[in-house]
Amino acid sequence: MGTHPDVKRRRKKQGLIRARQHLFRSGETSNRIVVVRSGWALRSAMTADGRRQVLSILLPGDIAGGELLVRGQIRNPIQTITPVDYCVFEVDQLKEIAAEDPKLVWTFVDLCFSGREASEARLVDLGRRNAEQRLARLILELHERLTAKNLAEEDSIPFPLRQQSIADMLGLTQVHVSRVMRSLRENRIVQVRNGVLTILDMNALVEVAQQYSH
Numbered sequence: 001m002g003t004h005p006d007v008k009r010r011r012k013k014q015g016l017i018r019a020r021q022h023l024f025r026s027g028e029t030s031n032r033i034v035v036v037r038s039g040w041a042l043r044s045a046m047t048a049d050g051r052r053q054v055l056s057i058l059l060p061g062d063i064a065g066g067e068l069l070v071r072g073q074i075r076n077p078i079q080t081i082t083p084v085d086y087c088v089f090e091v092d093q094l095k096e097i098a099a100e101d102p103k104l105v106w107t108f109v110d111l112c113f114s115g116r117e118a119s120e121a122r123l124v125d126l127g128r129r130n131a132e133q134r135l136a137r138l139i140l141e142l143h144e145r146l147t148a149k150n151l152a153e154e155d156s157i158p159f160p161l162r163q164q165s166i167a168d169m170l171g172l173t174q175v176h177v178s179r180v181m182r183s184l185r186e187n188r189i190v191q192v193r194n195g196v197l198t199i200l201d202m203n204a205l206v207e208v209a210q211q212y213s214h
Helices: 005-009 091-100 103-126 131-148 163-170 174-186 202-210
Strands: 013-017 022-024 032-038 041-046 052-058 078-080 084-090 156-158 190-193 196-199
Touching: 032 091, 041 163, 052 163, 084 091, 131 156, 131 163, 131 174, 131 196, 131 202, 163 174, 174 190
Parallel strands: none
Antiparallel strands: 013 084, 022 078, 032 084, 041 052, 041 078, 156 196, 190 196
16 A cells, blocks of 8 residues: 555554454444554454354455544454554544545545445355355455465465355355365365465366356
8 A cells, every 4th residue: 555655754653463363343442543564354243143244354555444534433343363563543643634635535545445345245246156156256356456465476375264264254154165175175276285375277266256056
């Protein structure tokens, strides 16, 4: 993310948080916005029956808590899945800068809502796809995002997601995710080793993602 010069000067602090810790809790009121420098986090919501629905994955360069620019509290909690290195910006200071340069506001709004739109599109898509399609499309989406951030090595990407987190994102059971991952591995389409996912056959993965359910 390109950072406004005034924002760089007023950056409050940097920090590091361990895996499986909250960057923000639901209902939290805060005067800070976090930009992820390294690591992964998940934004999620709880369904009426108490299950977790993962809404989006935050990668390096993504903003956590951007809604605090226009809302007084956090609606959906954000939890790390790896150690996360981050920098913090004070909301009040950002508003002061924005008063002088309104373009800054729209930069933050664009970054926040682009991620939100992608997660909403994925949720709409869930009812139209089978398990294989859902997982293939998630892998392709992560590959595209990480490649754009120069965090992919050709067809290999970091992949710290646990099967339960994938299940919570795709509306599947952990057993179902395990079965699909095994199928992709046995068909030599993808492999996961030591937290790295490698796409062995991109054409085959795209075909799985685009196939129609019967």
